[in-house]
Amino acid sequence: MQRNPYVNLISLTEDDFANGNVLFRHDKLNAAYAWDTGIAIGCFLGGLKAGIILGSYCANCRKTVTPPRIFCEWCFRPMQRFVQLSDTGIVNTFSICYVTWDVKRIREPEIPAVIEIDGASLGHGFLHKIGGVSPEEVQIGMRVQAVWKPPEERCGSITDILYFRKL
């Protein structure tokens, strides 16, 4: 005779914690890091500080990708060179986000997007945000341009681009 393969668990609710029905231990882990940028992303960040977007070019595949890397995953050869791309592109996809990571409501929705960068091969881009536009106006395929921080405020970070604006 087959025994029941389904086993019950004791299911807890928030109240069980609030009312002290269960014991638990609460603690924090210390996790601090200093990440090296590496070669390709280091160049990419240096480019952002100078107000340009870089990709890398594979002469074997004749492909330009961004974010840049030092090797091509398609042919597994070293990338030939870094190339300057335009700071314009098109919206590959976007979302209108009303919550923070812990599902707290935010008043002004954020518009994260994948931006395909002009000068890179078809479909190649990176994650950023769209701004200066009302959410209803944003569409896939929309042309956009980077809005940069003033040069003296740039520090070699992806946030040296404030957001992408509608063109």
Next chain:
Amino acid sequence: MNLRKVAVVGAGMTQFVRRAKETPQEMAFKAVRAALDSCELTLKDIDAVCLGTAPDSFDGFHMNGEILSQAAGAFRKPYMRSFVGGGTGVFVPIQGWYHVASGLFDVVLVVAEEKMSSYYPHAQAAFLTIFDHTIERPLKPNLLWIFALEMNRYMTTYGLSKADIARVSVLHKRNAADHPCALLGDATITVEDVLQSETLAWPVQRLDVSPVSDGAVALVLAAEHVARRITDKPVWIEGVGWCLDTAYWTNRDLAYPRYVEIAAKMAYEMAGIKEPRKEIHIAEPYDPFDYKALHHLEGLQLAERGKAIELYLNGDAERTGNLPICPSGGLLGVGNPISAAGLMKVAELFWQLRGEAGKRQVPGNPRRGLAQAWGDLMQVGTVIILGR
């Protein structure tokens, strides 16, 4: 290749709950004990153990596999933990399969455990570390972004409506109402309910998403000569496949999961399947979000690109339809304790193909089923095909 035939001979699982009082070890033990009892084996009969569990960050415990080992039945046995993000739940039985198919072991336990509730205040924070630390995290992303971005690309590419996609969530949550372990089964949910639920990151709304959960699932695998002694209803692993795409997810075609296609084709070839739409009788595609089930059905070649929704619109996806999809209730209905959720799908095929799925039973003596999971940085496809 000179591989041995491998059967699933036993399965057990715990309830999936939002927050279990049990520890990861206690949950793993309960699932393993149920799986062993289901085929009347003891730990002495087990040669090796394969474990799947998600990143250590959920538990806040480095080497989570090691602390789970004895609860997974691995005390003084060969033991191995694998991890491919959300794809883990279907990768672990693949790992168990090659442990046995290779001839190295005769009987292997496959265990998947997840306790997501320990992470305080919400497991979502653990997911933030999947984003690139230098060029993505400074933008303060949250996990919903990548799903919302992929969903928008998918639905815009093929002109699908939110109302159509909500049908997936409705069917799966209704199916889950018949699952004794389900967290979010709802026999009366409607498309309206999904469309009226809170918008989190458009186009993703609350009822488009599966819930974080705690739970564990275990299977027992055996080589052919042993399997026939253990049970007169062995369910064979006929094909397996897995594949990783590039981690540069913003360089990929987000409307179509090529990596799932490659994994599926590997599994179909091994199983000798030429026409998957005719030869697969039950599909359990990975459904952490409703659109993902559609996306994956297309990658699995079970529907044309952009057409998977038709299976839901014309009734094929229902338990009584031509291609029942997620008769278990899937992640959307049963719950989503990452690796355990994937293995739950494989356990569901085992019960369905043996005719032991109770109220969830697909009629017509289904002969072959497929389960698939997905994960890492939206880049891994893991596929397994079971048959009798």
